[in-house]
Amino acid sequence: MHEHSAQTSGLIGRSPILQQVLRAAGLVASTDVTVLILGESGTGKELLAQYLHQHSPWSSGPFVAINCAAIPEHLLESELFGHQRGAFTGANHDYGGRIRAAAGGTLFLDEIGELSLPAQAKLLRFLESGEIHPVGAPRPIPVRTRLIAATHRDLPMLVAQQLFRADLYYRLQVVPLEMPALRERADDVLELFSHFARLAAARHGRELISLDRPALRQLQRYPWPGNVRELKNLAERLTILHGSDPMPLGLACLPAELRMSGGTPKSTGGPLVDTERQMLADALQQAQGNRSQAARLLGISRDTLVYRIRKYELA
Numbered sequence: 001m002h003e004h005s006a007q008t009s010g011l012i013g014r015s016p017i018l019q020q021v022l023r024a025a026g027l028v029a030s031t032d033v034t035v036l037i038l039g040e041s042g043t044g045k046e047l048l049a050q051y052l053h054q055h056s057p058w059s060s061g062p063f064v065a066i067n068c069a070a071i072p073e074h075l076l077e078s079e080l081f082g083h084q085r086g087a088f089t090g091a092n093h094d095y096g097g098r099i100r101a102a103a104g105g106t107l108f109l110d111e112i113g114e115l116s117l118p119a120q121a122k123l124l125r126f127l128e129s130g131e132i133h134p135v136g137a138p139r140p141i142p143v144r145t146r147l148i149a150a151t152h153r154d155l156p157m158l159v160a161q162q163l164f165r166a167d168l169y170y171r172l173q174v175v176p177l178e179m180p181a182l183r184e185r186a187d188d189v190l191e192l193f194s195h196f197a198r199l200a201a202a203r204h205g206r207e208l209i210s211l212d213r214p215a216l217r218q219l220q221r222y223p224w225p226g227n228v229r230e231l232k233n234l235a236e237r238l239t240i241l242h243g244s245d246p247m248p249l250g251l252a253c254l255p256a257e258l259r260m261s262g263g264t265p266k267s268t269g270g271p272l273v274d275t276e277r278q279m280l281a282d283a284l285q286q287a288q289g290n291r292s293q294a295a296r297l298l299g300i301s302r303d304t305l306v307y308r309i310r311k312y313e314l315a
């Protein structure tokens with residue numbers, strides 16, 4: 001089996017947990033089965049979908065990505081399935097739709113958990129028949145494309161709440177792949193950071209930034225609730241603000257939430273403690289007192305949360 005360093009798709013990371021996902025992805029890439037990519041926001045689900053496409057037999061075909069959450073519900077059907085001229089007010093031209101645009105390639109449906117029930121029914125019909133029914137068209141049109149779906153939602157729970165069709169769920173999750181959260185692969189943090197710092201330096205015409213040891217250690221300790229996207233944004237922000245600093249950047253350059261994570265260092269005084277206490281209180285309030293949910297909001301474990309609640313006497 002070839003190395004999964006994934007130069008072609010730019011998927012960075014050597015941690016065993018990511019390599020395991022890439023190995024499974026390599027195995028399904030050559031098949032035409034539907035793949036469901038799970039994982040928190042910002043973990044690289046779309047990048048993995050591109051990886052699957054690039055390693056598929058139809059890599060020279062189109063890769064069409066649609067964020068189901070970004071298209072208003074009343075437009076979604078014609079956006080996906082197309083429409084015929086005159087099918088409804090404003091339909092001045094025939095429109096092939098995005099599924100047809102993905103013919104001979106890969107269709108990536110991001111945030112599939114946000115699809116309305118009618119749209120789910122149509123999607124299922126397409127998956128079973130291989131045909132789409134453009135709005136107002138007299139007959140269906142056959143389309144061959146490989147479907148990859150992704151979601152950060154708990155689909156079985158949506159199924160239980162009857163917000164997601166069980167039959168579609170089973171049809172989608174023939175091969176589920178789970179992108180691990182960044183906090184589960186701290187090994188990858190520094191490699192990703194230097195990758196994004198290099199990209200940012202090139203994009204903004206700045207010097208390549210470097211961090212001192214305590215700052216680097218802090219990057220590895222931080223739980224990254226926004227995952228790789230958050231890390232990428234940080235690298236960009238530091239490059240813009242500090243790309244011309246002569247010295248390696250220290251802890252003081254890191255944003256407050258990063259400096260605070262992994263236990264408050266003894267040397268920090270009142271202000272940071274107050275901020276952390278406030279963040280805990282806000283999260284608890286937002287989660288209406290549900291500790292597991294508050295922990296998730298903060299990107300820390302429930303145990304850590306409980307410990308800190310006690311520490312700050314927030315109970």
Ligand SMILES: Nc1ncnc2c1ncn2[C@@H]1O[C@H](COP(=O)(O)OP(=O)(O)OP(=O)(O)O)[C@@H](O)[C@H]1O
Pocket residue numbers: 010011012013039040041042043044045046047048110152192228229232
């Ligand atoms: N392993 C990785 N190597 C390099 N870049 C990565 C990696 N993972 C994620 N990225 C980058 O991080 C950003 C977020 O990734 P992506 O959009 O794929 O996440 P996502 O899980 O699809 O997010 P969402 O659920 O919010 O749509 C992108 O700019 C992507 O290129």
